[in-house]
Amino acid sequence: xxxxxxxxxxxxxxxxxxxxxxxxxxxxxxxxxxxxxxxxxxxxxxxxxxxxxxxxxxxxxxxxxxxxxxxxxxxxxxxxxxxxxxxxxxxxxxxxxxxxxxxxxxxxxxxxxxxxxxxxxxxxxxxxxxxxxxxxxxxxxxxxxxxxxxxxxxxxxxxxxxxxxxxxxxxxxxxxxxxxxxxxxxxxxxxxxxxxxxxxxxxxxxxxxxxxxxxxxxxxxxxxxxxxxxxxxxxxxxxxxxxxxxxxxxxxxxxxxxxxxxxxxxxxxxxxxxxxxxxxxxxxxxxxxxxxxxxxxxxxxxxxxxxxxxxxxxxxxxxxxxxxxxxxxxxxxxxxxxxxxxxxxxxxxxxxxxxxxxxxxxxxxxxxxxxxxxxxxxxxxxxxxxxxxxxxxxxxxxxxxxxxxxxxxxxxxxxxxxxxxxxxxxxxxxxxxxxxxxxxxxxxxxxxxxxxxxxxxxxxxxxxxxxxxxxxxxxxxxxxxxxxxxxxxxxxxxxxxxxxxxxxxxxxxxxxxxxxxxxxxxxxxxxx
Numbered sequence: 391x392x393x394x395x396x397x398x399x400x401x402x403x404x405x406x407x408x409x410x411x412x413x414x415x416x417x418x419x420x421x422x423x424x425x426x427x428x429x430x431x432x433x434x435x436x437x438x439x440x441x442x443x444x445x446x447x448x449x450x451x452x453x454x455x456x457x458x459x460x461x462x463x464x465x466x467x468x469x470x471x472x473x474x475x476x477x478x479x480x481x482x483x484x485x486x487x488x489x490x491x492x493x494x495x496x497x498x499x500x501x502x503x504x505x506x507x508x509x510x511x512x513x514x515x516x517x518x519x520x521x522x523x524x525x526x527x528x529x530x531x532x533x534x535x536x537x538x539x540x541x542x543x544x545x546x547x548x549x550x551x552x553x554x555x556x557x558x559x560x561x562x563x564x565x566x567x568x569x570x571x572x573x574x575x576x577x578x579x580x581x582x583x584x585x586x587x588x589x590x591x592x593x594x595x596x597x598x599x600x601x602x603x604x605x606x607x608x609x610x611x612x613x614x615x616x617x618x619x620x621x622x623x624x625x626x627x628x629x630x631x632x633x634x635x636x637x638x639x640x641x642x643x644x645x646x647x648x649x650x651x652x653x654x655x656x657x658x659x660x661x662x663x664x665x666x667x668x669x670x671x672x673x674x675x676x677x678x679x680x681x682x683x684x685x686x687x688x689x690x691x692x693x694x695x696x697x698x699x700x701x702x703x704x705x706x707x708x709x710x711x712x713x714x715x716x717x718x719x720x721x722x723x724x725x726x727x728x729x730x731x732x733x734x735x736x737x738x739x740x741x742x743x744x745x746x747x748x749x750x751x752x753x754x755x756x757x758x759x760x761x762x763x764x765x766x767x768x769x770x771x772x773x774x775x776x777x778x779x780x781x782x783x784x785x786x787x788x789x790x791x792x793x794x795x796x797x798x799x800x801x802x803x804x805x806x807x808x809x810x811x812x813x814x815x816x817x818x819x820x821x822x823x824x825x826x827x828x829x830x831x832x833x834x835x836x837x838x839x840x841x842x843x844x845x846x847x848x849x850x851x852x853x854x855x856x857x858x859x860x861x862x863x864x865x866x867x868x869x870x871x872x873x874x875x876x877x878x879x880x881x882x883x884x885x886x887x888x889x890x891x892x893x894x895x896x897x898x899x900x901x902x903x904x905x906x907x908x909x910x911x912x913x914x915x916x917x918x
Contacts, residue, residue, distance in 0.1 A: 392646040392668040394420050396902055399635055399649065400675035402430020403471075403888050404876040406618045407895030408673050408902075413625035415903050420667060421622075422633040422651055424841045428619050430677070431470040431842055432888065434610030435832050437714060438464045442829045465783045466610040467758075469710050469834040470845075471888040474607065476600025481889050482896075483614075487607050490617040494605040500725020505817050506570050507732040518562065519571045526552050526559040526575070531595035542591040544854045549586035573730030576752040580791035583706020583886070584848040588792075593850040596858050597883045599890070611888065633665070638674065639689040640869045647672040647872055671872045671905060673898050675891075678864070678879040679705040679843030692868070699860045703879065704851045705844035707795040707837050711810055714785040714830035718759050720818045727755040729817050739793035740800060744809040751794035755814065758785040785830075786814065795845070799835040807831030846886040847879040858882050865894060871905050874898040 396412050398405045401423035412419045474483040477494065487494045504516040511519070530551050534542060542551075552559055552575050559571050575586065582589055607614045619629060637650035648668045676684070681700055685692060692700075720727070735750040736742055788810060790798055798806050807828055815824030836845040850856045865880030867873060876894040884890030 392670050394418050394667070394669035395671065395906055396420075396899075397422070397647065397649055397667055397669035397672045398675065399638070399672065400430060400677075400877070401425075401428040401619070401629055401631065402675060402677075402877070403432060403615065403891035404878070404880075404895035404898075405430075405673070405675040406615060406622060407892045408675075408876060408899040409622040409627045409629070409895075410618055410625075411896050411899035412903065413622045413627040415899075416626075417903070417906065419622070419627040420669065421627060421629045422635065422649070422667065423629065423631045424634045426632050428629065428631065429470075429612055429615050430675075430891075431836065431845070432468070432611040432615050433470045433834070434466050434468050434612035435712070436464055436466045436610075437830050437832070441714070465714075465758075465785070467710075467712055467785075467787060467832075468606075468610050468612075469712075469832070470836075471611050472606065473604045473888075475602075475604055475887055475889065477603040477605035479600060479602035481600045482892055483889055484605075486618070486892075487614060490614065492614055492617070493608040495608060496603055496605045501723055502726045502728065503721075503724050504570065504574060505727055505729045506573075507730075509817075511570060515567065515570070519567070519574050522559050522561055522563070522571055523574055525561070526557050529558050530591060534591055534594040534596070544590065544592055544856065545852055546591045547587045547852050548589040548591050548594055551591050552586060570730055573752050574728060576731065577728055577754055579752065579794070580708060580754050580789045582848055583708050583791060583795075583844075583846050584704060584851065585792045588704065588851050589848060590850045590852045590856060593858050596850070597885065599884050599887065635676070635687065636664075637687050637689060638672065638873070640872065641668070644870070644872075646670055647869070670909075671874070671902050673874040673876055673895075673902070675875075675877045675895070677705075677842050677844070677877060678703060678847055679837075680841060683843065690869075696863065696866075696868075698855075699863050702853060702856060703860050703864065704848045705879075706792065706846055706848040708789065708791045708845040709795040709798060709834045709836060711788040711790065711798070711806060711833040712785060712831065713788070713807055713811055713814075713828040714783065715826070715828055716784065717825060718757070718784040719815075719825040720757060720786070722757065722759050724757055726757070727753075727818060729753040729755055729814070735793070739797040744798070744801060744806065745813055747794055747797055748810060748813040751790065751792075753814075754789040755818070756787045756789075758783045758787060788814075796837045798833070799838045803833050804831055806833055848886070861885050865897070867898075867901065871901075874902060 395417040396419050398409055398421040401421050405421055409419050409421050474481050477484050504511040551557060553572055559575055560568050563571055579585055623629060632653050633651040635649055635651050639648045641648055646668050648666055650664060650666050652662050652664050685697055685700055730752055732749045811827050836842045850858055861880060861882040865875050876898040878886055878890040881890040881894045884893060
């Protein structure tokens with residue numbers, strides 16, 4: 391009989407939250423992770439004042455001694471999950487940061503500027519457009535929830551309502567101002583991870599997620615998730631990184647799960663070792679986009695209905711680009727620049743130049759040195775923060791969503807950064823002077839990474855068969871309960887968030903504790 395109680399596949403938020411809960415209950419847990427690091431889509435990048443670009447365009451440390459000295463400021467920025475949404479309204483992550491003594495920061499409101507093709511829009515116009523978008527979103531939710539009107543067809547997109555001529559988005563605006571309003575609406579591509587044309591109207595606002603207060607953990611999410619892993623390990627859990635899962639099988643007697651893994655040193659010439667790990671039960675937290683590519687690893691195969699849901703549930707794209715400078719050249723009093731597009735998006739976002747791509751999408755640009763109510767050495771509203779001195783990071787964090795977010799992954803990091811700097815210099819520098827280019831560039835590539843293949847699942851997209859129940863179905867256990875599923879894509883209400891991943895892991899842990907206790911009791915009864 392297998393000695394391991396639960397084998398967890400994936401050491402992201404959901405896998406580690408399950409491991410912690412099970413370990414606290416005294417169960418023997420093994421976690422396998424394909425990457426050489428834990429955290430999954432929680433990833434905190436760090437750099438310091440000595441990080442710069444050399445002649446080949448790579449980031450280097452000019453002075454290794456200075457980099458490690460107390461005089462060198464270290465900054466951190468989250469490139470995956472950045473916020474604890476609903477921090478004061480019930481998010482389980484609040485109790486977690488308090489448990490580990492990690493400070494969480496709630497930002498003060500900062501100035502937001504809408505940038506049109508001729509510079510910053512007048513404040514009164516920007517306020518009007520923002521209010522119109524909020525009203526249009528409220529109206530879309532009302533229509534979707536069938537409050538006194540006909541239910542939208544499954545084929546109707548969010549775009550068809552928000553961008554229609556009769557939409558509240560355009561109330562009281564001139565024809566020229568319509569374009570700016572539509573551009574602001576396109577900023578929703580960032581939180582949605584998909585275009586307005588892809589997202590369905592019928593279930594808009596269906597979920598009851600954690601919302602309200604946003605907070606950022608000091609030092610980034612990697613620090614927090616490491617605390618979770620360390621506690622699970624202290625309670626007996628084992629975490630093995632660098633193990634890629636090739637097969638998840640139910641044993642012939644139906645009483646255990648056998649997972650085949652392979653490890654490699656990363657060298658193409660290195661010998662790959664295959665290992666089978668057996669456990670009484672298992673939890674699969676493989677991201678949905680990776681499951682799409684590897685649905686055949688299950689033996690017996692997943693039910694056809696489950697496979698169909700995996701196939702049709704959409705995984706969206708969101709990437710962030712960090713541009714760090716010696717000095718800020720933009721208005722430091724502005725917390726966020728909403729850089730509106732100056733041209734229509736192409737039918738194929740991967741075609742054309744980077745300059746064309748940037749000009750055809752709405753960019754959300756956060757200034758990491760704006761006054762935001764944080765001590766200057768701690769996290770800023772974008773989930774970034776300083777290190778060991780009172781200096782602030784003279785940096786911009788640019789969020790690129792949906793198709794454009796994926797399209798930038800085809801380009802080298804330094805090329806993206808330099809082209810983006812040139813574009814923003816034209817749009818943000820009122821006097822045309824942006825100074826020197828960035829000294830440090832970093833960006834995320836979630837769609838290109840083999841163990842993520844995307845940033846997050848999106849709200850329900852257009853399509854007759856699509857429903858919020860798909861997320862619930864993705865979390866249903868199989869093999870008479872021995873195989874469970876967790877991850878943000880398995881939570882109907884909290885999809886697409888760190889909290890959603892966390893609570894899904896706890897959900898599966900609680901279910902498996904009941905499962906294991908029941909089977910233990912049955913075995914004891916049979917001995918009598």
